[in-house]
């Protein structure tokens with residue numbers, strides 16, 4: 001069974017089937033290093049610290065709910081990916097996981113490139129000084145304005161997603177007098193999530209141009225005819241929260257087959273291949289992600305073997321991890337507001353945030369863990385559901401969690417592994433004020449995205 005279900009996966013009813021949750025952990029105070037950022041630990045006195053700072057003081061200073069991001073962990077993960085892939089490959093961080101100007105500077109300093117998929121992300125990247133040639137523009141429906149701004153800025157690549165976009169990008173580049181490097185995003189008929197993948201001939205989804213029926217080959221033909229476009233490679237992205245490289249293996253096989261076809265038909269060997277992102281992280285201790293080093297080795301070997309088989313020079317490889325860099329580096333800190341035992345069922349623990357700061361549980365049935373962090377407790381376990389304060393019964397942050405039975409209003413609890421797709425998907429539902437992101441490093445905490453204020457809300461509401 002999948003451990004973190006996917007958008008396309010099954011939604012289950014509100015009542016949990018028997019045995020869905022595992023037995024309570026032997027030590028409710030223990031912090032599993034697989035799901036917590038690297039500098040998080042519990043002091044002998046009982047409270048949890050990150051980067052050497054006590055969460056109670058952080059709550060005092062920055063309020064709750066808030067995301068606390070371990071900057072040294074984030075940078076270390078960037079370096080691990082960079083070093084694993086070495087000089088023969090490029091790592092593009094997928095900005096949609098979480099992007100801010102501080103993050104862009106860390107990426108720049110640690111030698112990573114950046115994927116953006118909207119004008120807002122492009123603006124953020126450029127504002128923070130990311131050189132345009134290290135930026136790639138993605139998206140299945142880029143506006144003409146987005147395309148124009150990207151070309152004008154000089155982005156390193158635009159990833160073409162449809163036949164219409166080929167013409168659109170070519171036209172805009174032509175008008176600007178530029179020759180724009182592009183890749184073509186192909187759908188290879190592989191859909192991978194968690195531990196399984198499905199290989200099919202066709203893929204029923206909105207992204208990319210199908211390899212099936214010669215569609216992608218036709219796209220290549222058209223791009224090669226357009227003088228304002230420089231076709232540098234083929235792009236494939238097969239899914240999210242993937243633990244296994246077998247799906248990438250099938251994708252690489254099919255992409256290399258296209259490269260061979262392009263060489264045979266046009267006498268051109270395309271110099272780049274991008275295998276996308278989607279590499280999994282541990283949301284719960286049962287998840288067992290592979291290290292960047294291992295992934296790099298496996299992907300490199302797959303691409304080399306496929307190219308040798310096809311008699312092609314090995315193209316430059318790129319990958320696009322988002323979640324695998326940002327996800328594990330942050331936790332969300334909440335204050336418990338109410339504790340409501342439902343006899344014979346479970347105890348509902350309401351926190352001061354919810355689906356507005358973490359939509360993933362409601363949207364994908366994502367699984368998280370949660371810990372009491374303002375103190376340790378000797379109390380026995382109680383089965384809880386951590387819920388938010390929004391007007392939806394589906395407003396669930398953690399569906400099943402064992403918490404100490406003495407949990408009480410005013411306690412601080414934290415949900416780890418919320419660094420990706422939480423703040424970036426946050427909403428103002430119920431006019432919630434979106435929480436800040438606070439970067440913590442070596443005993444210092446600094447707001448990198450401030451908390452929204454009522455003035456922010458009112459400034460958008462023009463009456």
Ligand SMILES: *Cc1c(COP(=O)(O)O)cnc(C)c1O
Nearest residue numbers: 094237277278279320321322323
């Ligand atoms: C979302 C996305 C990624 C990153 O996915 P993660 O699961 O965060 O690694 C990479 N490439 C493309 C094209 C994407 O759409």
